[in-house]
Amino acid sequence: PTYTIVDKDTCIACGACGASAPDIFDYDDEGISYVILDDNEGTAEVPEDFLDDLEDAADGCPTESIKIAEQPFCAEKV
Numbered sequence: 001p002t003y004t005i006v007d008k009d010t011c012i013a014c015g016a017c018g019a020s021a022p023d024i025f026d027y028d029d030e031g032i033s034y035v036i037l038d039d040n041e042g043t044a045e046v047p048e049d050f051l052d053d054l055e056d057a058a059d060g061c062p063t064e065s066i067k068i069a070e071q072p073f074c075a076e077k078v
């Protein structure tokens with residue numbers, strides 16, 4: 001399984017991730033990205049259909065703010 005989360009402290013609101021993976025990422029009022037699937041908790045499994053988009057988004061993020069792991073993230077550690 002694959003999980004993802006945005007490090008909102010390092011995201012510079014560049015907007016590339018939502019373009020690459022509109023089903024996974026959206027932006028808050030400040031333009032900072034978050035994961036739609038689980039409100040950026042990093043605990044919802046990313047559907048297989050979205051994995052290519054996720055990879056593109058992670059590769060395209062200029063600040064490497066998109067974290068990907070095989071285990072759920074622990075919200076307070078981000």
Ligand code: F3S
Pocket residue numbers: 006010011012013014015016017018031032033057060061062063064065066
């Ligand atoms: Fe932020 Fe990176 Fe997306 S800087 S808006 S997480 S591409």
